[in-house]
Amino acid sequence: MNDPFRETDDEARDLAQTLLLSARYGALAVSDQGVPFVSRIALVTERGMMPMTLISDLAHHTTCLRTTPHASLLIGDVPDKGDPLVHPRMTLKIRAEFVEKDEVLLDRYLFKQPKAKLYARFADFNLVRLTPEGAILNGGFGKAYKLSREDLLAPSL
Amino acid sequence: MNDPFRETDDEARDLAQTLLLSARYGALAVSDQGVPFVSRIALVTERGMMPMTLISDLAHHTTCLRTTPHASLLIGDVPDKGDPLVHPRMTLKIRAEFVEKDEVLLDRYLFKQPKAKLYARFADFNLVRLTPEGAILNGGFGKAYKLSREDLLAPSL
Numbered sequence: 001m002n003d004p005f006r007e008t009d010d011e012a013r014d015l016a017q018t019l020l021l022s023a024r025y026g027a028l029a030v031s032d033q034g035v036p037f038v039s040r041i042a043l044v045t046e047r048g049m050m051p052m053t054l055i056s057d058l059a060h061h062t063t064c065l066r067t068t069p070h071a072s073l074l075i076g077d078v079p080d081k082g083d084p085l086v087h088p089r090m091t092l093k094i095r096a097e098f099v100e101k102d103e104v105l106l107d108r109y110l111f112k113q114p115k116a117k118l119y120a121r122f123a124d125f126n127l128v129r130l131t132p133e134g135a136i137l138n139g140g141f142g143k144a145y146k147l148s149r150e151d152l153l154a155p156s157l
Numbered sequence: 158m159n160d161p162f163r164e165t166d167d168e169a170r171d172l173a174q175t176l177l178l179s180a181r182y183g184a185l186a187v188s189d190q191g192v193p194f195v196s197r198i199a200l201v202t203e204r205g206m207m208p209m210t211l212i213s214d215l216a217h218h219t220t221c222l223r224t225t226p227h228a229s230l231l232i233g234d235v236p237d238k239g240d241p242l243v244h245p246r247m248t249l250k251i252r253a254e255f256v257e258k259d260e261v262l263l264d265r266y267l268f269k270q271p272k273a274k275l276y277a278r279f280a281d282f283n284l285v286r287l288t289p290e291g292a293i294l295n296g297g298f299g300k301a302y303k304l305s306r307e308d309l310l311a312p313s314l
Contacts, residue, residue: 004215004216024241025235025241025242027184027186027195027231028195029184029186029193029194029195029229030193031191031192031193034188034191035188035227035229036186036187036188036193036194036195036227036228036229037186037193037229037248038184038185038186038193038195038229038230038231038248039231039246039248039293039295040231040233040235040241040242040246040295042240042241042242058161059161060293070192070193071193072186072192072193072194072195073195074184074195074196074197076197077235077237078182078197078234078235079237080234080236080237083199083272084181084182084197084199085182085197085199085272086272089196089197091194091195091196115240115242115243136196136217138196138197
């Protein structure tokens with residue numbers, strides 16, 4: 001079988017970082033005792049920081065992440081029209097970490113996800129850091145790249 | 158902890174079936190030796206049939222599904238504007254089955270995914286049936302339902 005991946009270059013790194021910084025939601029796949037379970041989460045990534053999400057204790061993904069922090073995250077919007085497979089998207093290998101919900105982090109999250117103000121301070125909502133350990137970037141048909149953690153968190157991010 | 162699920166009613170079943178019939182793509186989470194891996198796939202569901210996808214041997218999800226057919230599929234579009242968490246989406250528990258790429262099935266697939274004509278008949282593209290075994294439907298904040306296989310494949314579908 002041919003290797004489907006192109007050599008990772010600055011264009012791929014730029015696209016990956018643009019996807020990360022612009023993503024407001026993603027599909028998070030967690031391990032439910034070894035079986036995958038995927039659901040939609042809201043998220044925020046700021047320059048120089050890891051992606052963060054705010055998830056409820058009532059959600060199944062939260063229960064699964066507490067047991068198994070290794071997860072997979074798909075980002076990249078699909079515009080209302082056109083072929084969904086030509087639009088760039090990225091699969092991130094993730095390690096999730098529940099962090100203290102301090103006001104500084106929460107404010108940064110809510111600045112980009114203002115609708116979450118309604119519930120962000122409820123005790124059963126958790127701020128979770130999603131640290132990327134690597135990624136597969138798909139820039140459209142036949143344009144796939146493998147990215148390291150360093151590619152994703154390059155100085156420009 | 159409170160049970161976050163409402164009682165499944167006809168409105169929930171109708172929404173689930175509408176999501177299935179209108180989905181043109183989804184986030185497929187497969188098991189990569191027990192670790193989740195999520196990526197975007199194109200798909201088609203017709204009334205009275207299971208969802209189908211067309212995936213390449215070059216794609217990592219294909220390799221994983223050949224080993225472990227149990228997967229999870231997230232469907233439900235996110236419009237360009239607004240809060241991504243208020244729009245309906247559904248997580249399906251899936252069993253994947255590689256089926257013969259006969260012309261009848263392929264024509265039905267390509268009718269709704271005409272862009273796939275470019276590669277559908279390549280030998281390394283596989284038609285895969287994604288049989289739903291159950292689902293969690295999220296109709297917006299606080300509107301969650303559990304659905305059985307029978308709920309998903311009710312007579313109207």
